[in-house]
Amino acid sequence: MLDEAIRNKVWKIAESYYPKNDWAHGRSHIERVIRSAVEIGKQEGADIEVIELAAILHDIFVKYEYNIQHREAHSRADGFRHEIEAAKESRRILGKLGISDATIDAVAHCIEAHRKRSSSEPQTIEAKCLFDADKLDCIGAIGVTRSAFVSFEHGQEFYKEETDIEAYKRKNVRADGTIIDFRLHSSNLEYELSLKEVAKRMHTKTGRRLSEERAAFMDAFYERYAEELKGRL
Ligand SMILES: [Fe+2]
Numbered sequence: 001m002l003d004e005a006i007r008n009k010v011w012k013i014a015e016s017y018y019p020k021n022d023w024a025h026g027r028s029h030i031e032r033v034i035r036s037a038v039e040i041g042k043q044e045g046a047d048i049e050v051i052e053l054a055a056i057l058h059d060i061f062v063k064y065e066y067n068i069q070h071r072e073a074h075s076r077a078d079g080f081r082h083e084i085e086a087a088k089e090s091r092r093i094l095g096k097l098g099i100s101d102a103t104i105d106a107v108a109h110c111i112e113a114h115r116k117r118s119s120s121e122p123q124t125i126e127a128k129c130l131f132d133a134d135k136l137d138c139i140g141a142i143g144v145t146r147s148a149f150v151s152f153e154h155g156q157e158f159y160k161e162e163t164d165i166e167a168y169k170r171k172n173v174r175a176d177g178t179i180i181d182f183r184l185h186s187s188n189l190e191y192e193l194s195l196k197e198v199a200k201r202m203h204t205k206t207g208r209r210l211s212e213e214r215a216a217f218m219d220a221f222y223e224r225y226a227e228e229l230k231g232r233l
């Protein structure tokens with residue numbers, strides 16, 4: 001279990017990085033991820049201290065990355081990666097708080113490997129728990145709401161009728177799966193390209209179990225949305 005005084009100190013630092021009033025990327029996302037990650041971690045027999053530290057810090061640069069993408073659409077083939085920068089910054093933050101090197105290494109790995117479009121795969125049980133918890137927040141009722149929030153934030157349409165998904169990928173998705181121009185993207189395209197597959201990418205037994213119902217809800221939501229749009233429902 002994470003020491004209460006350390007938890008408070010890490011939160012105090014982390015909060016200054018997170019956007020205020022941002023339901024999708026701010027404190028509420030982090031709190032949901034902590035709850036799921038700790039729950040999965042208990043079921044999987046993982047180190048809860050590592051999981052909690054990593055969960056608090058995993059997205060400290062996500063908004064920074066979004067802002068760059070927003071400003072510099074088309075300008076860079078390999079942009080800023082929030083998981084890599086957050087892992088580096090977390091090493092500095094936790095080092096100053098006197099956390100052991102072994103814990104810092106374990107936390108940094110969790111953060112580096114937390115992303116669907118990550119540069120590295122989660123190798124430890126703690127990293128797998130964080131990955132699964134973070135992905136649970138992308139699917140189900142919360143996932144749909146979050147996707148809508150992100151869509152509007154980027155000035156996108158919520159739903160774009162795209163019949164040729166491969167042509168869209170060639171036009172607006174890099175080889176590593178990241179989006180080139182966010183303005184051309186939408187919630188349903190994100191679902192088609194990525195969110196639809198999230199449940200299949202879970203790393204733990206608990207994560208897989210929890211993701212099934214959420215994924216089924218999300219599939220049904222986008223199917224229904226398409227039908228309503230066609231005027232059939
Ligand atoms: Fe992230």
Ligand SMILES: [Fe+2]
Pocket residue numbers: 029033058059134
């Ligand atoms: Fe996250």
